[in-house]
Amino acid sequence: MARYDRKMTSPSLWLEGLYSNVDKYDVFGSEDNFQVKVLDIPSQVGNEIVFSGRIIDPRMAHEAFLPDPCDQTTASNPIIARAIANFHTIIIVRNAAELSETISRDDIIVAKFSPGQNENKYDLQSGDFVKIFKKSDTNSNTNNINCTSLKDLNFSAGTSTGVLYGAVNIPFEDISAGQKSFYKGTEVANGRLPSDILASPWSVTNDYYVPQNDRKGRPILFIQDLIEPFIELCKEYYDEFNAKIVINDSYRTYERQVHLDATSKYAATPGYSNHGWGVAFDVNGTNVCEGGCSSSKSIERFTSPIYTFLDQEGAGRQGFMNPPSLRYDGKLPESWHWENITVRNKVFDKKQPEPEYPIIPDGSEPQTDT
């Protein structure tokens, strides 16, 4: 299926694989800090700042194998420049408050890289910001028409999250790919829903039982039609557990789905997730085993109090169900994922292509589901 093909061709993973050989010569020794050129406009999400960066060490894969997207020949073609930028690395500033200066495009910063999986020397999917090494020359930056074209490509992830995860895995592919549909007569695309059809339950009521944000500090968002049932669900949950329901994720933009697809084996193909239709949430807390349930197939997740409560022996609550393919005996068990297909099918129609649900699994990060 497409999602596995996507994994196989993930450029970042492919680049990491090259280090299997490099490692033998250990050219890096114990180095883990490298200079990185800032490729796009940093965006803040919660307490973090993220941007895509190009490692400018000639021994590293970016310099060895990837053109600089700001180079004249490259940047003159926005689509190619975008695609090349996507082959680069996400740099994360973990604590934005500690920054004494603003990070700008073309700045050179120092980032720290951790060991990769499968004995690769470095994880090139992302690195941690260490310090600013050299601010970009303002004059040359202004005059760098080629690199400015990247600025135009710096798409907004929508009003819902303001998150840009542009640095991963959209290789030479139409970024508007994915399911299209009509929401009450207006054409819309999965993960690109207009902000006026989305709503936050908190903006409707800030009753004691309604959570304001998800666990990462993002507003919880659904299509408007699901706000009322979700608020009811919150109330039932509070009555049961004497605590607010904790949500890990709700509406997901196309860009964030791309990011997840590149970093998690649980994510649905971008453009096909029910998170992208604003009808799904990932609940926190089904991980109740002693020491934590690292496996999504762990039966304890599916017999946990939260799962049992939400599932109601398969009846679900307020229309939110853990779908067949994601149940304990399903293709890809995900105890945390709940979605409302009834309402989805009522308000969205003429989907093209036809939805692949339920065979496409759809979920998020079990690692953080603690």
Ligand SMILES: [Zn+2]
């Ligand atoms: Zn999910």
